[in-house]
Amino acid sequence: MLAEQILSGDRRALAKAITLVESTRVDHGEQAVDLLEELMPHTGKSIRLGISGAPGVGKSTFIESLGNYLTEQGHQVAVLAVDPTSAVSGGSILGDKTRMETLSVNPNAFVRPSPAGRTLGGVTRRTRESLLLCEAAGYDVILVETVGVGQSETAVSDMTDMFLLLLSPGGGDDLQGIKRGIMELADLVLVNKADGDLASLAKQTVSDYRAALHFMQARTPSWTTQVNTCSALNNEGVESTWATVQEFKEALIQSGELDSLRAKQARAWMWAETAESLIADLKSHSSIKALVPELERAVLAGELPAIVAAQRLIKHYKSAE
Numbered sequence: 001m002l003a004e005q006i007l008s009g010d011r012r013a014l015a016k017a018i019t020l021v022e023s024t025r026v027d028h029g030e031q032a033v034d035l036l037e038e039l040m041p042h043t044g045k046s047i048r049l050g051i052s053g054a055p056g057v058g059k060s061t062f063i064e065s066l067g068n069y070l071t072e073q074g075h076q077v078a079v080l081a082v083d084p085t086s087a088v089s090g091g092s093i094l095g096d097k098t099r100m101e102t103l104s105v106n107p108n109a110f111v112r113p114s115p116a117g118r119t120l121g122g123v124t125r126r127t128r129e130s131l132l133l134c135e136a137a138g139y140d141v142i143l144v145e146t147v148g149v150g151q152s153e154t155a156v157s158d159m160t161d162m163f164l165l166l167l168s169p170g171g172g173d174d175l176q177g178i179k180r181g182i183m184e185l186a187d188l189v190l191v192n193k194a195d196g197d198l199a200s201l202a203k204q205t206v207s208d209y210r211a212a213l214h215f216m217q218a219r220t221p222s223w224t225t226q227v228n229t230c231s232a233l234n235n236e237g238v239e240s241t242w243a244t245v246q247e248f249k250e251a252l253i254q255s256g257e258l259d260s261l262r263a264k265q266a267r268a269w270m271w272a273e274t275a276e277s278l279i280a281d282l283k284s285h286s287s288i289k290a291l292v293p294e295l296e297r298a299v300l301a302g303e304l305p306a307i308v309a310a311q312r313l314i315k316h317y318k319s320a321e
Contacts, residue, residue: 003038006137011110014137018112021129036129039136044262046078046135047249050156052146052182053166058192059145062166062232064103069238070141071108078139079103080130081113082146110139125276128159128269157185158268161258162248163219164188164241167209169201184216186225188244194229195236202229222255223248287320288313 005013021032053059060081067077079100104111112130127144134142146156157163165186189209194202209227218224226244230237252258282288295312298304
């Protein structure tokens, strides 16, 4: 029933399904697996964009500007916005949906903020599943906005087709602040806020990054990373950005890299989920639970190296099976 509602484009059903896959309850997990298996044949037809950048660079404003433009062009847009997590409540701190006021009420868009929790890489543990659910619901453009907290923003590249990095005008200072890892993953670099007094500085920043990228290897052989300016606040550069996204997708389709990329992502997803499941099973094992307190005490007291404690846990787990 839920699968049929999602396939018909029912937004409420989609929201319910995402809540289901994000749930930590065992029975919900089983239902989510069955749902995803049923919907899998209806996925894979969207363009998946990962969007990252430091806090304050204007990610939400850019996504809202791009999203509204795309819906005007007839696209169905889904935004999976990953927010920093409160250490107290476990919920989202920023609430991206409240910062995308027009897009969140757009009938051709779906905006879903989710707390990152303890997952590194700027995404939630269930972002991949949420992405597939959105595709099954008919959304042909999926935008994944990462937390935007710095160097761990690389996991999003393992689940999207194109990785877009937003920067603020700043030239050399920004160049020192961005680490090589995230720059090597970027397929498109956009210097935002290229308006008013910052317009000339934005152009200089573009020149700096174009020069820097000459010394870095592109993520895909058929595409050279581009660096451009935009002003999300004034809706400038949005149309040309989408044109670049289409050029990128066409280049990967022609070279056959898009299918290969998605296949590698599916394999990475399988092993990531396998690791998560094994750890969860290990922690819930009755004999392991009895052993953990003593090992943790020894590690905290400096009596036992962490690697030795981990090996003992695994050895005990294997012998208990």
